[in-house]
Amino acid sequence: MKTKIVATLGPASDDPEVLSEMIQAGVDVCRLNFSHGSHDYHKKVIETIKKCESNTGSSVAILADLQGPKIRLGDFEEPSINLLPGDIITFTTHICKGTKERVYISYTSFANDVKPGETILVDDGKMAFKVLKANGVDEAILEAVNGGVLMPRKGVNLPDTLISLPSLTEKDLADLSFILDQDVHWIALSFVRSAKDIIQLREMINSHPCENKPLIVAKIEKPQAVKDIDAIIEATDAIMIARGDLGVEMPMQMVPMIQKKIIRKCQQAGKPVIVATQMMEAMIDNIRPTRAEVSDVANSVLDGADALMLSGETSVGKYPVETIAIMQRIISQIEADDSIYYTQRGHTLVQGKRFATDAVLYNAIELASTASAEAIVVVTHTGYSAFRLASHRPKAGVYVFSNNNHLLHKFKLVWGIHGFYDAAIDDAENLMRRVNTHLLNNNFIFEGQFIINILSTPAWKKGTSNTVRLGRVGELR
Known part of the structure; x- marks a missing residue:
């Protein structure tokens, strides 16, 4: 998956x-x-x-x-407050037990930030209010738009307001x-x-x-x-x-x-x-x-x-x-539907400090699609190549090797990536042979399938994927 x-x-x-x-x-x-x-x-x-x-x-x-900065109402004197359309209620920044006339709101700058005519939503939008006026200090007077049951400690959304909360x-x-x-x-x-x-x-x-x-x-x-x-x-x-x-x-x-x-x-x-x-x-x-x-x-x-x-x-x-x-x-x-794969084919590369790596990764994806490769294998220190490869949504499996276990855990959030820990940093040839053998021995790939290897040359050169190789499983182990 x-x-x-x-x-x-x-x-x-x-x-x-x-x-x-x-x-x-x-x-x-x-x-x-x-x-x-x-x-x-x-x-x-x-x-x-x-x-x-x-x-x-x-x-x-x-x-x-x-x-x-989640904004909430305070506690009420009763379990709930019933409001009809057109009812007037005051939102105050002074802590109090809410009543039908006045309720506490946790946003201390509420009366300063809201403006007449703005919409205030409570309880995921179940109740809507319109601001009539605010004193700029500690209170604002609102009109209930749709009415309903107002519950204590519910969240408040201010879609029209420029909020000053940090x-x-x-x-x-x-x-x-x-x-x-x-x-x-x-x-x-x-x-x-x-x-x-x-x-x-x-x-x-x-x-x-x-x-x-x-x-x-x-x-x-x-x-x-x-x-x-x-x-x-x-x-x-x-x-x-x-x-x-x-x-x-x-x-x-x-x-x-x-x-x-x-x-x-x-x-x-x-x-x-x-x-x-x-x-x-x-x-x-x-x-x-x-x-x-x-x-x-x-x-x-x-x-x-x-x-x-x-x-x-x-x-x-x-x-x-x-x-x-x-x-x-x-x-x-x-x-199982092929339409979700290789979604960025034809994407234009942008010149920049990562252009060489981006070009190698893009062409690896093109090669994987053309050759119907079963796997793309990348060795990474920073994670950049893995993130970029995944963003192209290849149908081939993306197998990422790193000597950073914390980084490998981060890949669990990223589409399509299977991460493997490898503590050793060898020359490129031995490294490629070792990771391919690991995948073969654990049945991620099989003899005769096309596989693409992406790595840095020399192997210890961090942050630059500059080599891509296409081969069949079994030719290099």
Whole structure:
């Protein structure tokens, strides 16, 4: 299976036996949601993941997802508040028990940032309000647009408002410090608004003394991020299309085409892309997904996503293992169709510092397609060649060898890559002979098949793939 599966862990899946079954069913990446749980809890889950890796013999990556500047309502005097269309209510930044007249909102600059006429959405858009006026200090008066039941502690979205919140809250900074001590592989930044948010996070990661630096996933869930998507893709290491908040902050009918366009841009940039939110949400309570959910998973694979993410389905759902197994079957069915492969043929190479490597990789892909090669084998120190190869979506298996185990774990998020650890750095001929023999002995390739080897010459020259060889399995071992 080439498309990867990201599973959010929680009470339904943090048991070692359940998680081991999920890994065996097809999980590639375990997501830790720092919107919930203490540091002690997450540390225990990380230990469980590593134990399950050892027990199953399968490696999985760890994705730590920062909460970001999430805006919420406070507690209420009653379990809920019933509002009719046209009802007037005050949102205040002073902590209070909410009533039908006044509720607390956690965003301290709310009354200063919102403007009359702007829309305020609560509880994933279930309730909409229009700003009538704000005093610029601590209160804003809103009118209920559609009415309904307002629940405490629900999330608030401000699709029309230029928010002044920092991209990393105090909680995020504390979580980040903890995460960087845990040797995780990816960090997701929520509510990204511009490339500056990514640059700030990377500076913090680079300044931390941890030896293994995690890569960054930019979560696209705000209109400002969609507008700045090219700069964000350039600044980040991967993208997550978080369709839940994105579909609230923007007209929901726009999300499918936004998804397709972002995936296409990520492939062209050689950056992994995750499609997330409500992939198989019916399986939180049911043993089967809906037909619409099956189509959603299938279309995300057809669009070219590197990975699909499950949230409540695996964190709190009744059937976490079954959800993974069914998603895996859907992915496998779609990947049997040749139309999803070699999607960047005819792509124009751009002159730059990586031009030589890009040219070698592009022609390796062309050669793989023409020769119907069974495997493309690459030796990498930095990961650049592996990421770029995967972005071309070859039908041939992509087998990546590295002496960096942390890097190999990062590849678990990337489409089509099978990673192998190799501690030795020899001359190119011996290295190629050794890795090909490993694949042959473990039945990844077979005698007589075409195989393409990509490597640096000399073998220890880091960061430059400059050699491509085509041969038959068995000719060079």
